[in-house]
Amino acid sequence: xxxxxxxxxxxxxxxxxxxxxxxxxxxxxxxxxxxxxxxxxxxxxxxxxxxxxxxxxxxxxxxxxxxxxxxxxxxxxxxxxxxxxxxxxxxxxxxxxxxxxxxxxxxxxxxxxxxxxxxxxxxxxxxxxxxxxxxxxxxxxxxxxxxxxxxxxxxxxxxxx
Amino acid sequence: xxxxxxxxxxxxxxxxxxxxxxxxxxxxxxxxxxxxxxxxxxxxxxxxxxxxxxxxxxxxxxxxxxxxxxxxxxxxxxxxxxxxxxxxxxxxxxxxxxxxxxxxxxxxxxxxxxxxxxxxxxxxxxxxxxxxxxxxxxxxxxxxxxxxxxxxxxxxxxxxxxxxxxxxxxxxxxxxxxxxxxxxxxxxxxxxxxxxxxxxxxxxxxxxxxxxxxxxxxxxxxxxxxxxxxxxxxxxxxxxxxxxxxxxxxxxxxxxxxxxxxxxxx
Numbered sequence: 431x432x433x434x435x436x437x438x439x440x441x442x443x444x445x446x447x448x449x450x451x452x453x454x455x456x457x458x459x460x461x462x463x464x465x466x467x468x469x470x471x472x473x474x475x476x477x478x479x480x481x482x483x484x485x486x487x488x489x490x491x492x493x494x495x496x497x498x499x500x501x502x503x504x505x506x507x508x509x510x511x512x513x514x515x516x517x518x519x520x521x522x523x524x525x526x527x528x529x530x531x532x533x534x535x536x537x538x539x540x541x542x543x544x545x546x547x548x549x550x551x552x553x554x555x556x557x558x559x560x561x562x563x564x565x566x567x568x569x570x571x572x573x574x575x576x577x578x579x580x581x582x583x584x585x586x587x588x589x590x591x
Numbered sequence: 592x593x594x595x596x597x598x599x600x601x602x603x604x605x606x607x608x609x610x611x612x613x614x615x616x617x618x619x620x621x622x623x624x625x626x627x628x629x630x631x632x633x634x635x636x637x638x639x640x641x642x643x644x645x646x647x648x649x650x651x652x653x654x655x656x657x658x659x660x661x662x663x664x665x666x667x668x669x670x671x672x673x674x675x676x677x678x679x680x681x682x683x684x685x686x687x688x689x690x691x692x693x694x695x696x697x698x699x700x701x702x703x704x705x706x707x708x709x710x711x712x713x714x715x716x717x718x719x720x721x722x723x724x725x726x727x728x729x730x731x732x733x734x735x736x737x738x739x740x741x742x743x744x745x746x747x748x749x750x751x752x753x754x755x756x757x758x759x760x761x762x763x764x765x766x767x768x769x770x771x772x773x774x775x776x777x778x779x780x781x782x783x784x785x786x787x788x789x790x791x792x793x794x795x796x797x798x799x800x801x802x803x804x805x806x807x808x809x810x811x812x813x814x815x816x817x818x819x820x821x822x823x824x825x826x827x828x829x830x831x832x833x834x835x836x837x838x839x840x841x842x843x844x845x846x847x848x849x850x851x852x853x854x855x856x857x
Contacts, residue, residue, distance in 0.1 A: 432597065449597040449639070450629075472627060473694060474771070485667070485696040491626050492697065493619075495597040496641060539693065546692075561773070562691025 434498045438463070439507025445494070453497050454478045454489040457504060465505035465534045469564070476563030479535035479542075480504045486542035488562070505534035508541065516583035517541050517576070526576035528567035539563050540577045541584075549585040551578060593635035599644055603727050603750055606640050610748045613638035618750065620663050620702035623694055643699070648752060651675055657757040659725075662701025662750070666690070669700060679720070681762040681780070681856065685712050688766055690773050701751040704736070707743050707800055709831070710774040712766065714801035718792035719780035720762060723755040730755075739799045760785045761815070763856025765848040767795075769835060776836055777844035779804070781852040783815060791849060796830050796841045807849045817850040 434451075435444045438461060445460040457463045457480070469477030471490050478490040481503040508515040517537050520526070527533045543559045544551065556577045557570070565573060596613075600606040610616045617636035619625050620643055628634045642648055648663035651672045658678045660669060669675055670687035689695055689703075689712050703713040704724060717724065717733045724731045727750045736744050745751070759782040766778035775795035782790045789811040791804045810819045825845045827838035836844070 448594065450592045450595050452592075452626075471630065473623060476691070476693065479693055482696075486693045487696050488693045491623055493597055493622065493626065493639070493641075495599065496619075496622065496643065498599070542692065559692055562693050 434494045437501040451494040453492040456494040476535040479538040486539050517580040520576040520580035524572050524576035526573045532565040544581045549581045551581045592629045596638045599641045621698040623698045624706050659755050661753045663699045666695035666698045681764045685764045709800040710795040715780040715792045715794040719782045719790045725753045761856040763852040765851035779848035779852045793845045817853045
């Protein structure tokens with residue numbers, strides 16, 4: 431057992447966990463942040479994507495101890511109160527989800543994609559960049575539309591800040 | 592996953608001494624091979640020693656005639672490094688093809704080389720560019736480093752600290768990736784040295800892991816062009832033969848990827 435201290439969604443947290451605990455289980459089972467999903471548990475599907483120090487990672491393939499001292503952002507941490515993050519709003523407006531299982535990971539990956547490309551995105555880039563996130567419902571079409579829509583909204587939001 | 596004890600040393604020396612104390616210790620860098628293997632219970636190390644936060648193992652430096660990529664540098668940081676892009680763009684390109692974006696944020700060059708997966712990308716670059724693998728004990732030339740499937744010249748407890756890549760006159764990489772895993776079904780890295788020698792390495796093709804391709808090297812030395820490879824015959828002997836592709840198919844891929852790599856190198 432070890433005490434793992436880290437920042438999650440802006441709050442300092444501490445949890446006593448077995449050393450073999452994965453970050454996704456620390457989030458879900460110890461911190462009750464069940465928005466982050468476990469899909470494949472083999473680093474393929476991307477349902478577990480969160481940000482560690484601003485970078486999208488698959489939390490099923492990170493030990494909790496590896497995240498100690500880091501700042502983790504999950505799907506629960508991106509809205510401002512009742513106001514959805516522009517990526518969440520774009521997924522809703524573009525019907526970018528059906529069952530919703532992959533959505534938290536899709537949204538966390540998509541925010542990272544927009545940040546890395548400074549908002550300069552085209553459809554082909556979005557499709558390539560989403561290769562680590564699998565959706566079994568939508569055929570990706572509306573997800574790609576949502577990411578492109580959100581890239582524009584995030585630019586506007588950034589300019590306003 | 593079985594129980595284990597996690598350690599986060601802050602120096603290479605501390606990591607090596609923790610390893611020596613563990614009954615069955617393993618080093619962890621990005622964790623994108625070791626953690627999946629631990630989940631499958633194919634590995635159950637007593638101690639996991641995290642190299643990923645050791646500052647002396649992270650970063651890229653330009654040297655007079657090449658670049659040094661420290662071992663815990665992630666694929667994303669190699670792919671997006673201006674130093675790498677300027678000196679050896681083919682190496683940055685190769686790093687940008689590994690896995691997916693989230694995997695590239697964690698996986699490291701040192702981890703990839705120490706694991707020496709027969710379908711990994713980095714071994715092809717290290718072998719074709721004639722890189723030197725530096726460890727906490729010695730320097731190992733690329734030709735001596737790779738010893739076959741998941742096997743390297745590394746001794747028990749030895750830590751890769753950096754890889755030193757010489758800048759070559761030309762370098763290119765082309766990969767036919769497996770659409771689900773993004774590993775190389777076959778990938779070929781070609782390089783022409785300033786003296787005119789040619790080194791060609793193929794990954795994903797051989798049953799013994801990354802390999803030099805002598806026939807293509809000879810053809811390109813005589814005539815550096817994709818067309819020069821047309822007449823080369825690649826034997827299917829010893830090549831991987833699995834549900835993803837037959838040995839004959841891979842033999843052809845070695846040629847086609849080499850041609851594309853030459854075109855990419857210019």
